[in-house]
Amino acid sequence: MKINAYLNFDGKCEEAFKFYESVLGGKIEAIIRYDEMPEGGDFPPESAKNVMHALLTIGDNVLMGSDAPPPYFQKAQGMTVAINVDTPDEAKRLFADLSKDAEGVMMPLGETSWAQQFAMFTDRFGTPWIVNCAKLMHTA
Structure with missing residues (x-):
């Protein structure tokens, strides 16, 4: 599947x-x-x-x-397209390119407790995105 x-x-x-x-x-x-x-x-x-x-x-x-033909089109809500990448440089490139002329940036690209780089935004077409470059998590 x-x-x-x-x-x-x-x-x-x-x-x-x-x-x-x-x-x-x-x-x-x-x-x-x-x-x-x-x-x-x-x-x-x-x-x-x-x-x-x-x-x-x-x-x-x-x-x-x-x-979606009228009257069926509705802006995306309650979902986000998530992209997980391996390197901070790839996260920076994707964020810069995908967020160009964005409708809005909810969380600019930056480090978080779980990610080397993470961002949330809605692109110029109305698609919500997450770009994530995870940190290596160490378990006991």
């Missing part, structure tokens, strides 16, 4: 996924538009060129998303 995030956007899915592809070093495997669905579908005509489904692979991880 694999669990992955499925993100919803208000018309900016393709732009967001191209941004995530470049920042996260992934590969967009699919972008399917509403008017390309072989099954057809009942969607507003202004949504025809919006993204019905996007798939981005990053190593063995998957991020998926779509432009």
Whole structure:
């Protein structure tokens, strides 16, 4: 079993996924538009060129998303996409790139009791993120 995030956007899915592809070093495997669905579908005509489904692979991880047609779009709440990295430098790079023009930074990148580097923010597309570079924990 694999669990992955499925993100919803208000018309900016393709732009967001191209941004995530470049920042996260992934590969967009699919972008399917509403008017390309072989099954057809009942969607507003202004949504025809919006993204019905996007798939981005990053190593063995998957991020998926779509432009939710009106009136179904809602900003993300009660969830965060968490990225765990091995080095403080990678945390710094990801935070700098992903948080550029962010909607908000709840916790700027810095050291915590559990992490060499940790940050919480909402990117310019409305996606909430955590970037975490854990400390090595010693147990007795």
